[in-house]
Amino acid sequence: MSTDETGDYPIIIEGLCNGFGDQLIHENLSLKVRRGEILGVVGGSGTGKSVLMRSIIGLQQPRGGSIKVFGNEVADGIDAQESKDIRPRWGVLFQGGALFSTLTVEENIEVPLRQFYPEISDNLRGEIARFKVKISGLPEDAAFKYPNELSGGMKKRAGLARALALDPELLFLDEPTAGLDPIGAATFDQLTSELQETLGLTVFLITHDLDTLYAICDRVAVLADKQVIAVGTIPELLALDHPWIQEYFNGPRGRAAQSSQDRGRKAKAQPDVAKALPDVAKALPGVAKAMDNSRESGA
Amino acid sequence: MPRRSFSRITPPAMREWADFTFENGDKGATVVALTGPLRISTIGDLDRRLEALEDKVDRLDLSQATDIDTAGAWIAWRFSRDWQAELTGASDKAQRLIAAVSQARGDDEAEAEHEGPLVITSGWLGKNILGAWHGAYKIIGFLGEVMIALGSLLVHPGRFRAKAMVHQMELVGVNSLGIIGLMSFLVGIVIAQQGAVQLREFGAEMLTINLTGRISLRELGILMTAIMVAGRSGSAFAAQIGTMKLTEEIDAMRTIGVSPMEALVVPRVLAAMLMMPLLGFFASLCAIIGGAVISAFQIGIPFFIFLTRIQEVVPLHDFWVGIIKAPVFGLIIAVSGCYNGMQVKSNSEEVGLRTTMAVVAGIFMVIVLDAFFAVFFSEVGLG
Numbered sequence: 001m002s003t004d005e006t007g008d009y010p011i012i013i014e015g016l017c018n019g020f021g022d023q024l025i026h027e028n029l030s031l032k033v034r035r036g037e038i039l040g041v042v043g044g045s046g047t048g049k050s051v052l053m054r055s056i057i058g059l060q061q062p063r064g065g066s067i068k069v070f071g072n073e074v075a076d077g078i079d080a081q082e083s084k085d086i087r088p089r090w091g092v093l094f095q096g097g098a099l100f101s102t103l104t105v106e107e108n109i110e111v112p113l114r115q116f117y118p119e120i121s122d123n124l125r126g127e128i129a130r131f132k133v134k135i136s137g138l139p140e141d142a143a144f145k146y147p148n149e150l151s152g153g154m155k156k157r158a159g160l161a162r163a164l165a166l167d168p169e170l171l172f173l174d175e176p177t178a179g180l181d182p183i184g185a186a187t188f189d190q191l192t193s194e195l196q197e198t199l200g201l202t203v204f205l206i207t208h209d210l211d212t213l214y215a216i217c218d219r220v221a222v223l224a225d226k227q228v229i230a231v232g233t234i235p236e237l238l239a240l241d242h243p244w245i246q247e248y249f250n251g252p253r254g255r256a257a258q259s260s261q262d263r264g265r266k267a268k269a270q271p272d273v274a275k276a277l278p279d280v281a282k283a284l285p286g287v288a289k290a291m292d293n294s295r296e297s298g299a
Numbered sequence: 300m301p302r303r304s305f306s307r308i309t310p311p312a313m314r315e316w317a318d319f320t321f322e323n324g325d326k327g328a329t330v331v332a333l334t335g336p337l338r339i340s341t342i343g344d345l346d347r348r349l350e351a352l353e354d355k356v357d358r359l360d361l362s363q364a365t366d367i368d369t370a371g372a373w374i375a376w377r378f379s380r381d382w383q384a385e386l387t388g389a390s391d392k393a394q395r396l397i398a399a400v401s402q403a404r405g406d407d408e409a410e411a412e413h414e415g416p417l418v419i420t421s422g423w424l425g426k427n428i429l430g431a432w433h434g435a436y437k438i439i440g441f442l443g444e445v446m447i448a449l450g451s452l453l454v455h456p457g458r459f460r461a462k463a464m465v466h467q468m469e470l471v472g473v474n475s476l477g478i479i480g481l482m483s484f485l486v487g488i489v490i491a492q493q494g495a496v497q498l499r500e501f502g503a504e505m506l507t508i509n510l511t512g513r514i515s516l517r518e519l520g521i522l523m524t525a526i527m528v529a530g531r532s533g534s535a536f537a538a539q540i541g542t543m544k545l546t547e548e549i550d551a552m553r554t555i556g557v558s559p560m561e562a563l564v565v566p567r568v569l570a571a572m573l574m575m576p577l578l579g580f581f582a583s584l585c586a587i588i589g590g591a592v593i594s595a596f597q598i599g600i601p602f603f604i605f606l607t608r609i610q611e612v613v614p615l616h617d618f619w620v621g622i623i624k625a626p627v628f629g630l631i632i633a634v635s636g637c638y639n640g641m642q643v644k645s646n647s648e649e650v651g652l653r654t655t656m657a658v659v660a661g662i663f664m665v666i667v668l669d670a671f672f673a674v675f676f677s678e679v680g681l682g
Contacts, residue, residue, distance in 0.1 A: 088340065101645070101646035101647055101648070102646050102647070102648040113339075116340070117339060117340060117343055119343030119344060120339075120342070120343040120346065121343070121346055121347055121350075123350075124342075124343075124346045124370075124374070127373060127377070128339070128369075128370055128373060131369070131373055131400045131402075132369075134402050135369070135399055135400065135402070146645065146646070147646075148644075148645040148646055164369075166339055167338070167339050167368035167369050167370060198395050198396065198399050199368075199369065199396070199399075200392075
C-alpha cells in the first residue's frame, strides 16, 4: 500500500470479519474514509454499525481482515507503541456520552490531557479544558458540574469536548443526535460541521438521523447484508436501486427529512439573492415586491 | 500575569518542541516569535517559559510556526491578551483557530473561598454529627416504611412477591451454607482448643464441652453468622438496589405502580429474617462439631461422648437465647442494606460507598444490640 493512500484515507478497512458465537456480523467488509470528510454510517438495527466503530478503535477484536488507521494495522490488537501513536490522534464520543461520573466536566476533559501530555502545567490544562467546553457549545459554568447535573444534550456536548481534548484528526461519533430534541439535534449537527471545518477533522458518524445525513454528511456508507453495500453522496445512493436504500431514503421519514432540507436551503438562498442585488431591488421596487411574494409562496 | 518558578522538563528526544525567540525589533519594540509546531503535544514546555517572561512584549509573531492546533492557538491568543501584544504572521488556519478559542475568554476560575482550619474542622464535625442524626432519623423512618409495606401486604396478600422472597432465601441462606459451615467449624476448633489449654491448668478439661456448647449456641454461632450475612447479603442488597436507582429502574417501578418497598425491600427483609435463625442454628451445630473433633484429638474426649455431654450441660434456654436474636439481626442487616441502596442518587462511586456503609453499619448495630441482649437475658434469669 502506498503512503499516499494512507495519507488520503485515515481509515482503510479491507475484508473485515466480525461475529459473536455463531452469528456473523460483518463478512468481508471494506470501507475507506477520506481525509477531511464527514462520513455518515447508516444501517438497520443490528447491522453492526457500533461493532464496526468498536473494531476500528480497538475495543473489539475482529475475526479477520485488515483495519489500517493512519497506516497502522489495528485489527491484530493495538500494542503499547501503537496506542501511544494513534490514540491521541482520535477522539470518540460514545452514545451516552460515557463521561466519568465522579469527575466534573472539566476534570473529564483533563483526563486525556493528563494521560498523554503530563508535561502541560495544571494551569494550562484547566484553560484548555475550559475553552473546549466553550467550543463544544456549553456554558462556561458547565465545566464545574458533574455529569448527573447535566441534561442529555449537555452530556453529549461534554462528551464531545472530551473527545476533542487532544485536537484529534479523527472523530468518531456514535449516534450523536439520538435522544436530542430537534432543535438540539440541529444545533449539534451545526456544531459538528463547524468544528469539522475549523479543526479540519475527519468525522466517522454513526447515525439514524436522516436530517443529520442530509445536513452535514459529505458521503454516506450503507451497512447491510454484513457488508458496506454502497458509499457515496445521497444523490449517488438514490440512483442505486437496492431495496433497503430506497426504503430508507424514500420512506416517509426520508422524504420528510429531504423536503425540510430543501426548505432550509431555499430559505437560506433567497436572502442572499436579495443581498446581492440591493441596488436592483432599490431601483425596481416592483421586483423587490415580486421577490417577496415569491419567497412567501415558496415557503 | 502569574509568575512562578519552574524547572524546565527535559523533553524526550523524539519530539520536536515548540520554542520561541525574543528580540528587540526596530523602534525598540520587543517581538516574541513562536517557532516550531504549536501543537498540544509540543507546547507543554513553551507554556511554562512564556509564563516566566517578565519583559514587556509588543508583538507576537506566528509566521515561523510550522503547525498549529487549538491548544497552540490558545497559548498564542492568551499571550497576546496578557501582554496586549499585537498578533502578526498568523496563517489562515491559525486565525481560524484563534477566532474559535477566543470565544472562551474565561480563565477566571470560580475561586473557592478559603476558610481557616478552625472553621473547616468545626464545620466538618458539625456536618458529621448532623449527618449521623439525620441518618438515624431516616433509617428509623425507613424501618417504619417497611412495617407499613408489611402491613399493607397483610391486607392485600395477593401483592406479596413469594417468588422473589424464595429467590432471596436461596441467595441469603442456601448459597451461604458452605462458607458459614466452614467458618463456624473452624471457630469451634479454636474455642475448644484454646479453652482446653486454659482449663487444663485447673484440671477442668471436661468443662471445654460446656464452654464450646454454650458459647456457640448463645453467642458465637449467631453473631458470626450475622457478620457473614452482612458481608455477603447486606452488601449485595445495597449494591443491587443502588444500581437499580442509578439506572432509574426504581423510578420506572414507581411509575408503573409497583411499590419498590413491596417488590424489593420486603422480600429481602423477610428472607434475611427467616434465614438468619436457620443459618445461626446451623452455624452453632458446626461449631460444636468442630469442638468435638478437636477434643477427640487433643483432649482425648471421644467424639460421641462430647456430643452426649453437650445435651447434659447446655440448658435449653441457651438455644432460645440464640434463636430469638437471629431474626432481629437479620432485620437490621437487611434494612441497613436496602436503606443504603435506596440512598444512592447520582453516580457509581456512591454505590460503592453505600455498600460499605451498609455492611459497616449493619455489623456495628448487630454487635451493639448483641451487648444489650446479653445484659437483658442475664437480668431476666436466663444467664
